[in-house]
Amino acid sequence: MSTLRMAAKIARRELTGGLKGFRVFLACLALGVAAIAAIGIVRAGIEAGLEREGAAILGGDAAVQLTYRFAEPDERQWLEDTAVQVSEIADFRSMLVVDRDGQTERGLTQVKAVDDAYPIYGTVRLTPDMTLQDALANQDGIPGVVIDPVLVDRLGLSIGDAVRLGLQEFVLTALIDSAPDEAAGGFGLGPRTIVATEALEASGLLGAGTLFETEYRLKVSEDQDLTALRTAVEERFSDAGIRWRDRRNGAPGVSEFVDRLSAFLVLVGLTGLAVGGVGVAAAVRSYLDEKTTVIATLRSLGADARTIFLTYILQIGALALFGIAIGLVLGALIPILLTPTIEARLPVPAAIAIRPGPLLEAGLYGLLAAAIFTIWPLARTENVRPSALFRDTTGGADGSIRPIWILTTGALLIALVGLAAILSGLITLTLWAAGAILGAFIVLLVAADLIRRLSKRLSQTKTLRGAPTVRSAVGAIGGQAGETKSVIISLGLGLSVLAAVGQIDWNLRNAIAQDLPEVAPSYFVVDIQNDQLDGIRGLLAANPAVTDVQSAPMLRGVITMINDTPAEEVAGDHWVLQGDRGITYSALPNENTKITSGAWWEADYTGPPQISFATEEAMEMGLALGDTLTINVLGRDITAEITSFREVDFSTAGIGFILSMNPAALQGAPHTHIATIYADEAAEGQILRDIASAYPNITAIRVRDAIARVSEVLAGIAAAVTYGALATLITGGIVLIGTAAAGERARIYEGAILKTLGAPRRAILINFALRSAFLGLTAGIIAIFAGVLAGWAVTTFVMDTDFRVEPVSAFGIVAGGILVTVLTGLLFAWRPLSARPAQVLRARE
Amino acid sequence: MTAPIVSLTDVNLSLDGNAGRIDILKHIALDVTAGETVGLIGPSGSGKSSLLMLLGGLERATAGQVRVLDHDLTKMDEDALARFRRQYMGIVFQSFHLIPTMSALENVALPLELSGQSDAFERAEAELAAVGLDHRTGHYPSQMSGGEQQRVALARAAVVRPALLLADEPTGNLDETTGALIMDLLFDLRDRHGATLVLVTHARNLAERCDRVIRLRDGMIAPEAAAEAAE
Numbered sequence A: 001m002s003t004l005r006m007a008a009k010i011a012r013r014e015l016t017g018g019l020k021g022f023r024v025f026l027a028c029l030a031l032g033v034a035a036i037a038a039i040g041i042v043r044a045g046i047e048a049g050l051e052r053e054g055a056a057i058l059g060g061d062a063a064v065q066l067t068y069r070f071a072e073p074d075e076r077q078w079l080e081d082t083a084v085q086v087s088e089i090a091d092f093r094s095m096l097v098v099d100r101d102g103q104t105e106r107g108l109t110q111v112k113a114v115d116d117a118y119p120i121y122g123t124v125r126l127t128p129d130m131t132l133q134d135a136l137a138n139q140d141g142i143p144g145v146v147i148d149p150v151l152v153d154r155l156g157l158s159i160g161d162a163v164r165l166g167l168q169e170f171v172l173t174a175l176i177d178s179a180p181d182e183a184a185g186g187f188g189l190g191p192r193t194i195v196a197t198e199a200l201e202a203s204g205l206l207g208a209g210t211l212f213e214t215e216y217r218l219k220v221s222e223d224q225d226l227t228a229l230r231t232a233v234e235e236r237f238s239d240a241g242i243r244w245r246d247r248r249n250g251a252p253g254v255s256e257f258v259d260r261l262s263a264f265l266v267l268v269g270l271t272g273l274a275v276g277g278v279g280v281a282a283a284v285r286s287y288l289d290e291k292t293t294v295i296a297t298l299r300s301l302g303a304d305a306r307t308i309f310l311t312y313i314l315q316i317g318a319l320a321l322f323g324i325a326i327g328l329v330l331g332a333l334i335p336i337l338l339t340p341t342i343e344a345r346l347p348v349p350a351a352i353a354i355r356p357g358p359l360l361e362a363g364l365y366g367l368l369a370a371a372i373f374t375i376w377p378l379a380r381t382e383n384v385r386p387s388a389l390f391r392d393t394t395g396g397a398d399g400s401i402r403p404i405w406i407l408t409t410g411a412l413l414i415a416l417v418g419l420a421a422i423l424s425g426l427i428t429l430t431l432w433a434a435g436a437i438l439g440a441f442i443v444l445l446v447a448a449d450l451i452r453r454l455s456k457r458l459s460q461t462k463t464l465r466g467a468p469t470v471r472s473a474v475g476a477i478g479g480q481a482g483e484t485k486s487v488i489i490s491l492g493l494g495l496s497v498l499a500a501v502g503q504i505d506w507n508l509r510n511a512i513a514q515d516l517p518e519v520a521p522s523y524f525v526v527d528i529q530n531d532q533l534d535g536i537r538g539l540l541a542a543n544p545a546v547t548d549v550q551s552a553p554m555l556r557g558v559i560t561m562i563n564d565t566p567a568e569e570v571a572g573d574h575w576v577l578q579g580d581r582g583i584t585y586s587a588l589p590n591e592n593t594k595i596t597s598g599a600w601w602e603a604d605y606t607g608p609p610q611i612s613f614a615t616e617e618a619m620e621m622g623l624a625l626g627d628t629l630t631i632n633v634l635g636r637d638i639t640a641e642i643t644s645f646r647e648v649d650f651s652t653a654g655i656g657f658i659l660s661m662n663p664a665a666l667q668g669a670p671h672t673h674i675a676t677i678y679a680d681e682a683a684e685g686q687i688l689r690d691i692a693s694a695y696p697n698i699t700a701i702r703v704r705d706a707i708a709r710v711s712e713v714l715a716g717i718a719a720a721v722t723y724g725a726l727a728t729l730i731t732g733g734i735v736l737i738g739t740a741a742a743g744e745r746a747r748i749y750e751g752a753i754l755k756t757l758g759a760p761r762r763a764i765l766i767n768f769a770l771r772s773a774f775l776g777l778t779a780g781i782i783a784i785f786a787g788v789l790a791g792w793a794v795t796t797f798v799m800d801t802d803f804r805v806e807p808v809s810a811f812g813i814v815a816g817g818i819l820v821t822v823l824t825g826l827l828f829a830w831r832p833l834s835a836r837p838a839q840v841l842r843a844r845e
Numbered sequence B: 001m002t003a004p005i006v007s008l009t010d011v012n013l014s015l016d017g018n019a020g021r022i023d024i025l026k027h028i029a030l031d032v033t034a035g036e037t038v039g040l041i042g043p044s045g046s047g048k049s050s051l052l053m054l055l056g057g058l059e060r061a062t063a064g065q066v067r068v069l070d071h072d073l074t075k076m077d078e079d080a081l082a083r084f085r086r087q088y089m090g091i092v093f094q095s096f097h098l099i100p101t102m103s104a105l106e107n108v109a110l111p112l113e114l115s116g117q118s119d120a121f122e123r124a125e126a127e128l129a130a131v132g133l134d135h136r137t138g139h140y141p142s143q144m145s146g147g148e149q150q151r152v153a154l155a156r157a158a159v160v161r162p163a164l165l166l167a168d169e170p171t172g173n174l175d176e177t178t179g180a181l182i183m184d185l186l187f188d189l190r191d192r193h194g195a196t197l198v199l200v201t202h203a204r205n206l207a208e209r210c211d212r213v214i215r216l217r218d219g220m221i222a223p224e225a226a227a228e229a230a231e
């Protein structure tokens, strides 16, 4: 290994020359690695937080949920035998009633009825400070109740006041500050009330036919295998409708969401690394260009190509490791320093700490990216011949490289994409994103070359004669391959990401905030009792501001079997099978309904139950006409045949049911109605007051409020992604600055010649600014096309909404592109403008 | 006798180098009459290039007065100097100093374009033909030999029909034959435009072709210059 030793020796000598030319190299690599590492650290922190709090969020190590019934005594006994401890919870929606001064006030609430074992993990915090047991205990024979302060405020209650749930009277003993099992949100329809289950016996609220869920929370021994326990439970409760959850995934929706968002952000981070790669490659290239004479001298002294290659790969490799290390330190420190801010903004618990996993991942990405972008220029050192010493050329290290290096680059690229796909778990998305980045890269590369050729051609045509400033600017773009390429690729890629984010964000907001309300109802009303429906319709019909009211009967049921086979085995974990679904019945199809295949039942049909199913979901689940579904409604199994498919449009926020059945199949079961009210926005407040005073049990959800909440979540996501895109753009900016700095020497020289020939400084400045502006404009235009294309693909294929080009951010991006390049250009125009021609020219003699 | 086209009175040039302030030119007094050809000779480092830069307004005198064509260069700002150059001066350097991103024709046309002449390219083409490069107008500096580049530089200096031609060792980077060709072209150029020429050179035979030779030594004009030229 004397070659290696020799190479190492030379490399060490050269590196002592300092890092001056490598600031951009280090910054690009460090920034990309830091962004990915930071994302990984936060993600791991959230995962750890969810895991740590998993049991508390869940309320136990595992939970078994039943619908509309308590466990039978033998089931209960079995659970007690299996677990260390069992806690029984019942959960339902009800109205909290207050009689005051002969008047009755009601408030919608989500009631949790608990036993003595609740909560198994954590504590319920109350004001005044007391234990839950004490708070729920009888006070002079009347049981206690604790209530969410929001509801207490709304009803104007104070501690000691009497309230009613159903027929049972309670006394308010405390306000709920927090409950451990409410941490992950849970979008209950009303504020929380907690009572003791035994106190509800006389209330009539937990009888047969009422809608409630029970949950049996289990505490198990440390070494209990949860998977085995799950299997055992599912076997024991083989009847329909149980739902299993355990602490490994206390908040499945949240962790899945976090996973996806962070995987997506990592992809954005990788784009940043690709942009940084341009800077890395450019830095290595110009470093090696300057070393041409050194290399040629080494060659003439007898060093072979291998030694030279090793010499420089050792130097660049050492620098890359240094850059990656800086990136890892930054990526680890930033989230740690921002922990209070991050944790305050997250709706979920997070335990942010430095963990090796995400750092390793980011470091690996950094290494691969560094290798991909440096092998090419490094391989060119093999082309330098000793004769370069005697030729007056800047290059020497140019021309084509050996196929082995092209193959190596390709293999590394595949490794990087593969790694990203595996680590993110989003294989399709990663491949698409990688394809998009690579595609954009190639397009930009080709565009840069095209621009260069065109500029060269244009500068020679007669059109620009007599406009020396424009002509020489255009000519310079045509003449400086390296600068044109670096600027267009780095800026173009950065702007493309920003443009794509802009397009997607706008289209998403547009779909929700603009299109929807035009057709969306004002209110979505639930819990309408059978005997209230006509009254409400009458009340609304009398109000001229109401334009339309639609209603439908509604039950809730769980699809348990498809063609007598457990549904999950047929359709996997499709969302329609997750938990219970709303089901309706109707004699005639809705007037807007479009039957896509099969036929609707006769209006007076009373034969075996039939189902009309939503077309798109049926296709996803692999259902066909003639298939049977078994649906558990209130503990009763109904098996029915699918006799038609129909289009269901969920996007208008009207009433849309996946499942509709013939009336005879369901009419007998206890059910309520839902209604949508279409009305002028100005009249919304009065409508709510009218309904609430006439029918206090009814819950009306204001659609505008719901949309606002969704928009808020979307805004948060968009902000996160925009930050990611900004990191890419900052990297692009660094590359730009690096490029401008590298071009400064040439510009100083050119400026001196131009002055000598009689160009005033203003003309030189305009010349330089024009070049930058033109490159920025080109990058911006390409970015718009790339961004619109990516935006269209994402909105159309991923989000399933219509796409329209959003012009404002698009133009903003072109303008931004020009501004950024001109500013960085001008940053480096000072010296060329102020330098004395004599000094510059003398240095070149 | 005609009035001097160039007139330097008590000119000093000092620059801050690494080793502190250096006096490069000291008490230079020099008159050049219109149509005259003056050779500047002297050992390396004596200040020849510096003096030429002063005449071209590329360097500013630390003290004294530099008058060219009735303009006091020391009182003009950078941009005024640039405009002055493109109107009255042609400068040729040892290292050609062509703009690398421009073709030969573009390089030559540039000074005329800068002063807004509409026939810039026609005149540039004619000037390139005069130096024998009419077949290479579209070539870039990197595609030409040193001699060819210097011919382009000559054409560029000539194209403005300068009253004053400044040349700093224009053959220094070239072999003897090419150098001789360039010199012939330079003198031909001077004759065609009736220009005044100040030529820095090391070559004795070139100095002999000048009307007058001035010798610099340590930044000062050596008194025996005239005598030497007469030899």
Ligand SMILES: Nc1ncnc2c1ncn2[C@@H]1O[C@H](COP(=O)(O)OP(=O)(O)OP(=O)(O)O)[C@@H](O)[C@H]1O
Residues within 6 Å of the ligand: A839, A842, B015, B016, B017, B018, B022, B024, B042, B043, B044, B045, B046, B047, B048, B049, B050, B051
């Ligand atoms: N920017 C500068 N800073 C400091 N000293 C300088 C600078 N430029 C030139 N000099 C010094 O000024 C002196 C004159 O330089 P100049 O180039 O005019 O000499 P020259 O006669 O043209 O020499 P040569 O024949 O080698 O071209 C030299 O000693 C040189 O080192």
Ligand SMILES: [Mg+2]
Residues within 6 Å of the ligand: B048, B049, B050, B168
């Ligand atoms: Mg000199």
